[in-house]
Amino acid sequence: MLKKLIWNDVRQNKLLSTTTVFFMAVSAMMLALTALLFSSLLGSVNGLMEQAQTPDLVQMHTGALDEQEIAQFAGERQEISQWQICRFLNLDNSEITLGGHSLLDSTQDNGLCIQSERFDYLLDMDNNRPGVLSGQVYVPICYRTRYDLNIGDTMRVGSETFTVAGFLRDAQMNSMMASSKRFLVSEWDYERLKPCGEEEYLIEFLLKDGADTNTVSAAYTRQRLPADGPAITKPLIRMMNALSDGTTIFVIFLAAVVMLLVSLLCIRFILSIRMERDKREVGMLKALGIGRGEIKRLYFSKYILFSVCGGLLGLGASAILQGSLEQQIRELYGASDTGAQAAVLALCAVAAAEVLILLSVWHSLKKTDWLSALSALFPVREQKQNRRRYLLIGSVAAACTFLMLLPQNLYSTLSSPTFVTYMGIGNADIRMDIRQGADISLTTARLAAALEQDGQVERYAVLQTGSLPAVLSDGTTCNLIVEMGDHTIFPVRYSEGTPPVLDNEIALSSLNAKELGLSVGDTLQLRINGAETRCSVCGIYSDITNGGKTAKISSSANNSSVIWSVLYISLKDRSASARWMEAYSQMGADVTDIENYVRDTYGPTLVQLGLASRGATLIAVLVAFVVTMLFLRLIVERNRDAISLQKALGFTSRDIGRAYCLKGFLSAAAGVISGLALGSLLGESLCGLVLKSLGADSFRFIIRWEILLVGIPAIILGTTILAVLMGTAEVQSVKAYECCTGRE
Amino acid sequence: MKKLLRIEGMTKGQILHQITFDMEPGEMVAVMGPSGSGKSTLLYNVAGMDQPTSGQVWLGDEEITKLSEDDKARLRLHRMGFVFQQMNMMGNLNLIDNILLPATQANRGRGRKSKEELNLRARRLMEKLGITGLEKRKVNQVSGGQLQRACICRSMINGPEILFADEPTGALNKSAATEVMGELVKLNREGTSILMVTHDSRIASSCDRIIYLLDGQISAELTLGKSVSGVEKRREEKVARWLMEMGW
Ligand SMILES: Nc1ncnc2c1ncn2[C@@H]1O[C@H](COP(=O)(O)OP(=O)(O)O)[C@@H](O)[C@H]1O
Ligand SMILES: [Mg+2]
Numbered sequence: 001m002l003k004k005l006i007w008n009d010v011r012q013n014k015l016l017s018t019t020t021v022f023f024m025a026v027s028a029m030m031l032a033l034t035a036l037l038f039s040s041l042l043g044s045v046n047g048l049m050e051q052a053q054t055p056d057l058v059q060m061h062t063g064a065l066d067e068q069e070i071a072q073f074a075g076e077r078q079e080i081s082q083w084q085i086c087r088f089l090n091l092d093n094s095e096i097t098l099g100g101h102s103l104l105d106s107t108q109d110n111g112l113c114i115q116s117e118r119f120d121y122l123l124d125m126d127n128n129r130p131g132v133l134s135g136q137v138y139v140p141i142c143y144r145t146r147y148d149l150n151i152g153d154t155m156r157v158g159s160e161t162f163t164v165a166g167f168l169r170d171a172q173m174n175s176m177m178a179s180s181k182r183f184l185v186s187e188w189d190y191e192r193l194k195p196c197g198e199e200e201y202l203i204e205f206l207l208k209d210g211a212d213t214n215t216v217s218a219a220y221t222r223q224r225l226p227a228d229g230p231a232i233t234k235p236l237i238r239m240m241n242a243l244s245d246g247t248t249i250f251v252i253f254l255a256a257v258v259m260l261l262v263s264l265l266c267i268r269f270i271l272s273i274r275m276e277r278d279k280r281e282v283g284m285l286k287a288l289g290i291g292r293g294e295i296k297r298l299y300f301s302k303y304i305l306f307s308v309c310g311g312l313l314g315l316g317a318s319a320i321l322q323g324s325l326e327q328q329i330r331e332l333y334g335a336s337d338t339g340a341q342a343a344v345l346a347l348c349a350v351a352a353a354e355v356l357i358l359l360s361v362w363h364s365l366k367k368t369d370w371l372s373a374l375s376a377l378f379p380v381r382e383q384k385q386n387r388r389r390y391l392l393i394g395s396v397a398a399a400c401t402f403l404m405l406l407p408q409n410l411y412s413t414l415s416s417p418t419f420v421t422y423m424g425i426g427n428a429d430i431r432m433d434i435r436q437g438a439d440i441s442l443t444t445a446r447l448a449a450a451l452e453q454d455g456q457v458e459r460y461a462v463l464q465t466g467s468l469p470a471v472l473s474d475g476t477t478c479n480l481i482v483e484m485g486d487h488t489i490f491p492v493r494y495s496e497g498t499p500p501v502l503d504n505e506i507a508l509s510s511l512n513a514k515e516l517g518l519s520v521g522d523t524l525q526l527r528i529n530g531a532e533t534r535c536s537v538c539g540i541y542s543d544i545t546n547g548g549k550t551a552k553i554s555s556s557a558n559n560s561s562v563i564w565s566v567l568y569i570s571l572k573d574r575s576a577s578a579r580w581m582e583a584y585s586q587m588g589a590d591v592t593d594i595e596n597y598v599r600d601t602y603g604p605t606l607v608q609l610g611l612a613s614r615g616a617t618l619i620a621v622l623v624a625f626v627v628t629m630l631f632l633r634l635i636v637e638r639n640r641d642a643i644s645l646q647k648a649l650g651f652t653s654r655d656i657g658r659a660y661c662l663k664g665f666l667s668a669a670a671g672v673i674s675g676l677a678l679g680s681l682l683g684e685s686l687c688g689l690v691l692k693s694l695g696a697d698s699f700r701f702i703i704r705w706e707i708l709l710v711g712i713p714a715i716i717l718g719t720t721i722l723a724v725l726m727g728t729a730e731v732q733s734v735k736a737y738e739c740c741t742g743r744e
Numbered sequence: 745m746k747k748l749l750r751i752e753g754m755t756k757g758q759i760l761h762q763i764t765f766d767m768e769p770g771e772m773v774a775v776m777g778p779s780g781s782g783k784s785t786l787l788y789n790v791a792g793m794d795q796p797t798s799g800q801v802w803l804g805d806e807e808i809t810k811l812s813e814d815d816k817a818r819l820r821l822h823r824m825g826f827v828f829q830q831m832n833m834m835g836n837l838n839l840i841d842n843i844l845l846p847a848t849q850a851n852r853g854r855g856r857k858s859k860e861e862l863n864l865r866a867r868r869l870m871e872k873l874g875i876t877g878l879e880k881r882k883v884n885q886v887s888g889g890q891l892q893r894a895c896i897c898r899s900m901i902n903g904p905e906i907l908f909a910d911e912p913t914g915a916l917n918k919s920a921a922t923e924v925m926g927e928l929v930k931l932n933r934e935g936t937s938i939l940m941v942t943h944d945s946r947i948a949s950s951c952d953r954i955i956y957l958l959d960g961q962i963s964a965e966l967t968l969g970k971s972v973s974g975v976e977k978r979r980e981e982k983v984a985r986w987l988m989e990m991g992w
Contacts, residue, residue, distance in 0.1 A: 645832045648793055649846045649898075650821025652814040736793035736820075740784065740828045740910060 009302065016270050017306065019630060023263035024310025024357060025317065030256035031349040032318035033325070037249045039345050040322075041329050043336030045241045051127050052171035053119035054237060055204035056213050059220065060229030062200050062435060062563075070203060073225055079211035084118050086202040088182065089190060091157060094585070098143060099153035099164070107597040109180040111197060112157075114187045119206050122184050123169045127334050130166055130184070137162035138184035141169055141332060142176060142604075155183070158196050162189070172232075174332055175240040176604050200229070214515075221479045227467060228563040230481075231549075245329050247605050251407045251612035255619055258403045260353055262396055262623055266630075267357055268364050269392055271299075273634060296365050303361045307354040315350055328608075386639070389631050390663055394671035396627040397716055400620035401675025404712050406683040407613035409701045413687075414602050414609065416702040425594065426461065426490025428568035429577060432589040435564040440464075443588045444565040450587065451569065456580060458572045461489035464556065464565040471525040472516060480512070480526070482551045483566075490568045496520050497539030500554040506535040507552040509543035528555055617715065624668075624716055625723045632664050632727025636734075643731055644739035657731040661724050668720035672713050680708070746804070748906060748937050751790060754799030759785045760960045763799070767906075767939065772932040774948040775941045776987070777957035783941040784910050786957065790939070791824055791908050792816035803906070821850050825899030825936075827928075829911040833883045833891065833898075840866055840879035843898045850902050869897040873927050889920030896927060900936070907931065909940040913947060925950065929971075945992075949976070949983040956990050964990060 009017075067085060074083040090111040096103040103110055115122060115129060122138065124130040130138055137155050144167050155162045162185065170182050185193075203226065207216060213233045221227065336342075425431070434443050444462060451460045463485040470480045487499040487507070497520040500507050506526065508518060518524065523536045535553065543550050567589070571577055577593060585591045599606075636643065646656050684701050749767040754760060759782045767773055775783050788794040790801055792808045793816075801808045803823060808816060820826075833842045843866045851857055870876050873893040878886055886894070892912060899907055909928065913921035925947045932938050940951070948954050950971050956964040966986050968979055 641832070642834055645834065646845075647817065648820070648826055648828075648832075649849070650817050650819070650824075651849055652817040654814065655849065736817075737784075737788040739832045740788070740793075740830065 013274065015630075016274060019626075020267055020270050020303075020306050021310045021313070022626075023266050024307050024354060025313035027256065027260040027263040027353045027357070028311045028314025028350040029317040029321070030252060030259050030314075031353045032315055032346040033321060034249060034253040034256050035345040035349040036318060036322045036342050037245075037252065037325060037329070039342040040326055040336050041242055041245050041249060041333075043342070044329050044333035045238060047336050048123070048127065048169055048174075048333045049171045049234075049238065049241075052121045052123055052169070053206065054171045054234055055120050056207040056211075056234045057205045057217055057220075058172065058232045059203040059225075059227055060200060060231070061203055061226040062198070062228050063226070065201050065203075065226050069225060073220065073223060074205065077216060077219060079207050079216050080205050081208045082118050082206040084116060084120070084204050086113060086116055086120065086204060087190075088113050088180065088200045088202055089194060089197045090180075090200050091197040095158045095196065097156040098139065098147045099149045099155070101147045105596060107592050107600040108176075111180065111182065111200070112185050112190055112193060113182045114190050115184060116204075120172060120202075120204055122182060123171075123334075124166050125169070125334075127169065130168075132165065132184055132186045134186040134188045135161075135163060136165035136186065138166050138168045139164050140173070140181045140183065141167045142174060143181070144331075157193060160189075160193060160196075169332070169334060171241070172237055175243065176601055177240045177243065178237075201226070218478065222477060224469070224479060227479065241333065243605065245332075245608065247410070248325075248608040248612045251410075251609070251616060254406055255403055255616050258399045259619070259623070260356070262399050262627065264357060264360050265392055265395060266627060268360055269389070269631075271303075271361055271364050273638075275299075299365055300358075300362060303358060307358055311350045311354045314353075315346065318346065386635055389635050390667040393628050393631055393664055393720075394667035394674075397624055397668040397671030397720060398675035398678065399671075400624040401672045401712060401716050402679040402683070403616050403620045404613075404715070405676060405679030405708065406686075407609060407616050408707060408712065409679065409683055409703060410687060411606065411609045411613050412704040412707065413702040415598075415606055426492060426568045428459075428461075428490045428570045428594060429574055430569045430571065430581060431592045431594055431597070432567040432569070432584065433564065433592065434566075434589050440562050440565055444562075444567070447567060447584070447587055447589055450584075451567070456571055456573065456576065458570045459489055460567060460569040461486055462556075462565065462567050463487070464562045466562050469527050472518075473523065478516075480551045481549065481563075482506075482526070482553055484553055484556055486554065487552050490570075493542040494539045495542060497537070499541075500538050500552055502538075503553075503555050504533055504535050505538040505554065507539040507541055508537055509550045510540050511543070512549045512551060513537070513540045515549065526553070528553065621715060621719050624719045628664065628668065628720050628723035629727040632660065632724055633730055635664075636660065636728060636730045640734055641739050643734045644736060647734060647736035648739055653732045653734075657728045660728045660731065664724040664727065665717075665721060668717060668724070672716050675716075676708065676712070747802075748804065749790070749939070750800075750802040752800045754786075754789060754796045754801060756782075756785055756789050756794070756796050756960075758960075760789065760796070763960075763962060765955060765962060765965075767937060769905075770932070770935055770937055771953065772929070772938045772951045773940070774951040774954045775939070775957060776943070776945075776948055776954055776992075778992075781957045782960040783957055785960075787908050787910050787939070787941055791826070792819060821846055822902055823905050825902070825904035825907040827892070827895050827899050827907065827909040827912045829914040833895065835883055837883075838879065839875075839881050839883065839886065839894050840870070842883065843869070843894060843901055846898060847901045866897065866901060869900055870894070873897055887920070888916050889923060892916060892920070892924050893927060896924070896931070900931065904936065906937040906939065909938060909942075911941050911943060913942070913944060921947070945983050945987055946980055949979045954983065954986075956987075958990075 065085070070083065070085065074080045088111045090109055093103045093106050093108075093110055096110055113122075115132070121129050124138065125141070132138060139149060139155065143149060149164060149167075151164055151166060153164045155164055168182070168184055172178065173180055173182055205216065207213065213235075217231060217233070220231075432447060434440050434447070441464070444464065448460075448462050451457050463483045465481060465483050467479045468482045469477060471477050488501065491499050494507070495510060497507065506524070508516070513519060516524070518537050520537050520540060523534055526533050526535050541552070571580065581591045581593065643656055647653070680701065680703070687701070746769070747766045748769040748771070751766065752764050754763040763786060775786060777783055785794070789796045790808075792801075792811065796809060799809070803819065806819065808819065811819065833839075834845065837845065840863075844862055847862045847866070851862060867876070867879070870879065873896055875886075875890050875893050875897070878890060878894070883891065892915075896912075907928075912928065913924055916924060921944065928938060928940070929950050938951075942948050949968070952968060952970055954966040954968070955962055956966070964986075966983070968982070971979060
């Protein structure tokens with residue numbers, strides 16, 4: 001009997017039932033997708049890092065190196081289980097050609113290396129350690145699609161030719177955010193090509209389980225061991241690996257949350273419509289002596305059926321979509337063996353979504369006073385319901401706007417030229433790095449002199465980096481990587497304070513400030529050019545370069561302490577930059593177009609984010625359309641009598657429809673406005689939280705106002721107008737005489 | 745004299761067949777017949793709320809059956825009034841706003857009247873029908889008789905040429921029905937033509953003419969002429985006899 005009642009009801013209310021199941025399925029699908037992708041990304045990244053045996057700590061170093069010193073350090077520290085020094089032959093990008101494409105415009109440091117001995121292995125596409133014959137090369141996987149490479153293509157380094165024998169997964173440098181890319185060659189070729197490039201060292205440590213990377217890193221720095229280059233830790237590597245795909249998953253997750261909220265709203269609402277519609281039957285059931293609890297159970301079992309259907313549909317859909325979305329993850333990091341775990345996680349996510357929906361339905365059922373529903377004065381209630389329906393249209397418009405806005409804001413922020421200031425790079429057009437050569441300072445001075453004479457240069461700044469010994473107020477000593485020069489010409493983003501101007505001022509990157517426990521106004525002792533100087537912290541800035549741990553002072557360095565120097569330049573005429581850069585790269589500097597650099601670094605993330613943004617737009621448009629149309633239809637349906645009466649009295653369909661359209665449209669417009677506000681404020685703090693962990697402080701969206709104020713409102717409002725028009729088209733079909741006959 | 749309403753060969757599906765009759769200005773005509781004979785359908789089709797399958801309907805010089813939906817709506821708004829059996833009113837408006845609803849809708853564009861003027865007109869009508877003081881009441885706060893009188897006010901607010909009424913007293917008790925009927929007769933005396941469906945022979949006997957509908961066709965007509973006071977009893981008996989002949 002119960003089965004029959006449920007089944008008949010589902011059949012009679014096809015639209016409402018389908019809509020309910022649809023919402024349940026979509027929320028389930030998106031949450032399941034988030035879970036599946038998240039666990040597969042983490043699984044793949046972790047799997048690769050495990051197989052490659054990624055080091056816990058990597059210190060890069062250019063210049064002379066005493067292996068004995070490091071061996072002694074490793075022997076003394078008990079946390080260190082293994083160590084090794086990997087050689088990396090940094091090549092000049094202009095010398096490299098990959099399958100016909102020159103790497104001249106690449107902003108990565110491309111170089112050769114041989115397979116490591118003890119850990120940090122470079123793996124092939126089956127996650128095995130490939131054997132390389134002489135004349136063969138294994139190319140980083142991220143270049144495969146970028147340069148459209150196949151096995152058998154050639155790679156040229158100067159006059160030498162290699163055959164691409166396969167592709168490499170480099171657990172440490174896979175991400176475009178890692179600044180170097182390693183090509184694997186045979187030892188014989190490596191030695192032969194040595195004169196073509198500059199050799200650098202990766203000093204790598206594998207720690208015992210449970211050892212703290214930071215203490216080892218601090219000890220290393222304290223002992224003044226070779227550290228002319230950035231240091232990287234395993235968590236940072238993991239983060240860089242996960243970030244570009246993680247961003248997409250983050251957007252999918254957000255969309256899932258918004259979808260779940262919309263579903264909760266709509267399902268509860270559909271329930272209240274059903275109960276309105278069933279008032280008479282419920283009364284009859286009660287008259288027959290069926291209790292209130294029994295009726296509630298009748299309704300609830302219907303929703304359990306719906307949620308099982310919706311959950312299964314959602315799981316199925318997510319399994320279908322998973323494959324295509326996972327492709328990039330699988331290519332970069334290999335398949336994960338977490339299939340079962342992912343499935344369980346997805347199942348949990350779906351179950352959580354459905355349970356949440358069912359709880360809200362139960363709450364709704366419990367709250368409703370059936371008695372009052374029976375004796376309700378129909379017209380008064382109806383008006384209140386109308387208002388709630390318009391409110392719902394508004395909330396859904398707000399949610400959809402939010403959903404579109406957030407990825408869009410993220411995208412415009414990451415693609416904006418000013419975003420580099422969050423990365424710790426000044427907002428200039430061009431950057432020149434001088435990291436190699438006998439005398440860095442001399443080269444720097446020569447370039448600076450040339451720039452001074454150059455008529456095309458608008459402004460430029462010379463920043464020289466040294467590793468300076470510092471003494472904190474509690475007596476501990478350490479080496480700080482300090483950038484010296486005028487920091488006011490191309491300032492980075494300061495979350496607190498100002499750039500250093502006076503000789504005794506120092507600015508710290510936010511990660512450094514946190515680690516050293518210093519804030520604006522505190523002091524530390526620094527040996528600058530041989531003289532002990534008491535410096536006060538004048539500002540804290542955002543920096544994610546060099547592992548995010550840097551400092552800035554205004555006094556210029558003397559020659560001996562400089563590890564590398566960077567020149568920032570802005571040109572009067574940006575369009576002529578290519579030829580200009582060409583000229584300067586002859587003078588011993590590594591010249592980079594900053595826009596190119598950002599595009600290279602964030603390119604994959606941006607492509608993903610662009611996709612996610614488009615996907616979010618599609619979902620938002622679909623949801624806004626379906627919900628708005630559905631609810632206007634319901635409003636018209638519920639007001640059928642009133643509409644018919646108005647028609648009998650001589651109102652035209654257009655007059656009546658216009659009133660409904662206007663109300664529907666105004667609710668949507670109000671929703672869009674609140675969605676914009678919500679997306680800008682809440683979204684900002686949400687993303688800020690994520691970026692803060694990377695070292696980018698005081699995050700602000702860089703907003704493209706024309707999209708925010710025109711594009712998104714136009715899309716959502718356009719969709720709602722269409723939906724409103726279609727939803728109110730039903731007004732036409734209402735007959736004037738319906739009100740006279742007393743329908744049904 | 746020019747006809748007010750002309751219906752020629754009107755057919756509506758299987759419900760009405762070849763209906764032909766007309767009405768003079770100022771006439772009050774009753775439509776009677778067994779339940780399901782098509783009385784209501786006749787009213788809806790004449791008033792342009794529904795479209796006949798064939799045949800023509802004229803209101804004065806205007807051929808209603810030729811007009812678009814919107815034009816028919818305008819015609820109803822400005823030239824026709826309706827009183828229904830169910831006493832349909834908008835639940836979210838009070839009594840006077842309900843009465844004013846067609847007036848505000850009609851009162852648009854050039855030469856619009858002030859709100860006070862419309863209000864005054866509504867109050868006058870309410871006074872005439874004896875429901876003064878109920879202006880701010882909700883629809884569910886008045887009795888059936890009062891509500892039907894408010895409906896009559898609403899139907900009269902735009903000064904229609906003809907009033908259609910579908911069993912206007914059907915849902916009322918006897919004394920309320922008599923009162924409401926009295927109001928309708930009074931309106932007719934003041935010049936409004938009325939076409940009314942009724943089940944009550946006593947009420948029908950105060951009309952000028954009775955049309956008897958059977959199975960969607962006009963089977964008989966009885967012309968009584970304007971009623972004069974003092975002869976009500978005789979008219980009622982005459983109507984009752986006539987109805988008996990029809991098998992009422
Ligand atoms: N919408 C409709 N569709 C089909 N038949 C209808 C419809 N409305 C009424 N009818 C039929 O038309 C006939 C006349 O109905 P109606 O005009 O309401 O009769 P009356 O008002 O005389 O009681 C009835 O037999 C009824 O069943
Ligand atoms: Mg009827």
